[in-house]
Amino acid sequence: MDDFACPRCRTTKFQNPSLKMMVNVCGHGLCESCVDLLFLKGSGNCPDCKIPLRRNNFRVQLFEDATVEKEVDIRKRVLRDYNKKEEDFATLAEYNNYLEEVETIVYNLTNNIDVVNTNKKIEQYKKENREQIQKNKGRLGRDEYELEELLELEKHINEARKQEILLEETEAKKKRIQRKEALIDELMFSNTDAKNIVNTFAQQAKEEQEEEAKKPPSKVTKFSTGIEFGRKTHTTFLPVPTDDGPLYEYVPIIVDPDGPQPPLDKDITTKGFMSHVRAETEQERAGGFKTTIACMRALQEAMMGLYHTKRSQY
């Protein structure tokens, strides 16, 4: 099917090799120049179905069948709202039902079956799940994360391999030059038959090559995509980093109060100091502020320095 044409101006790929078909939400195609012509003002109606369209919604048609384009469009739009993930459902059956529902909606919209009701349904769903939709928008699914990780890993491996090949090549070059020099040296200074020498060198080179070929390729444990062979369950947990250093030892600070010993932590709660202090509010507690700390501080400051004197020093 090479001869599809613009439905409006009848230009074909044959007449104009640089013809670019564009498609909008309704799924009806137009060639680029017609789009430029018809949507000069930025918006207008589809020449096929008279639906008002906006120019910046036009995009290059990727699939031959324009209805597929339409479906892709609709699916994108629907999935923007129906963005629940498998984790959001309690059972697999529920998730499957949900997927089924999404598919039905997409099918209906694509084929213009019961459009009004379906749109109503979407609106309804949007209203009911507004919060979750918003939340899920910002959240990449677990699958996306894994995919990203894999891509990253693959990039790394590729780079490493490139480096390796480069290294090998230079190594081989060096070796060849060395061998050549050795051969010339041997021919210049040795007294044996020149033919013999050449032969032995050729033999040696051959042997080396064979050896290299024989070297077993390093055992492959992964697909090129980075997925490991075997039935190992794929876990994405990172190993807990281990810190091998001397363990930190807590040494309590001892301060000479220079006054009577203030009550201890446990006395504050047991000996009734708390009944004379304002209890912390909920907000203060959230900030890590507790009444005992303030009470303790006040008492400490009241006691500390009561024995203070500079007189004895003079």
Added chain:
Amino acid sequence: MFPTSSQCKYWMFSSEDELNNLRDATNATHIQLYGRNVSESSKYEVFLTPEEEKIMVKRYELHLRDFCKRFQPPMPRCVIGTAFHYFKRFYIYNSVMNYHPKEIMVTCIYLASKVEEFNVSIQQFVANIKGDREKASDIILNNELLLMEQLNFHLAIHNPYRPVEGLLIDIKTRGSLHDPERLRPGTEQFLERVLLTDAILLYSPSQVALAAVLHAASKLQENLDSYVTEILFGEGGRDKLEILIDAVRAIRSMEKMADAATDKNLIKLLDKKLEKCRNPENNPDSDIYKKKMQAMLDEDDDLYYAISQQNQIRDNSTLNMSVSASPEVP
């Protein structure tokens, strides 16, 4: 923690005599430095005596208190306490004749409000000052660093307000006094007045707080002696009781002397005298001060000029493209 603070280490003094000696020495060094052409006999006709300096400081302490009380938005007590500490500390080692207390006073309050996390901008701050506000904010900002330097950057101040709360909690919990909240007004009044004395440079904040509470109790004809001797100093503190009794007595007697009013005529006289003998280098109205500021600005410019010259020479030499080397027109 007061015992480990810089306040305890560097800014607590043994007695009023020690403080007065330090102030006398400051006065003497200032006169020696700036009064070389004045004869020994007539020096106090020109310069302030240490006693007169003390009167001036005292007078501006009252100013400081009133300013803080009138301040909008209202200022927490700890800011006032901290400002008093800064002001007193500054004039132990600096002469009134060198830096005018009017300027240092506002700078102290400004710095204290920063340190005590009482958030006011400089515009908000100078809105409380009568007169030329732009000039006031210039003075404050110019003096701020000087003040901090003179305080040796010991900016953390332990005020007696929290110890008072601690004592009240303790009295309510362990003491036998009926309704200790009654002590509050008397205590607050005492603390306000005690700031005007040297007691805060001689005694620890907890001692001052205890003196305030005891003072308030005695005004209400209550007796807290048993609380102090039995509970506070009950275990292992008996031999220290004497220190405390002395301290409390001294603080209370100092507080009594807090507002010995000075003669208005004398104040006017001193103002005039100070205006004559103050160091013109630090007087923002004097020509010398203005010249000095201008010189500092010029110096910056000069420095910039010198650096840019140097850069140009270097550029020319490295690029070998100085003006004279450009193709000459025959």
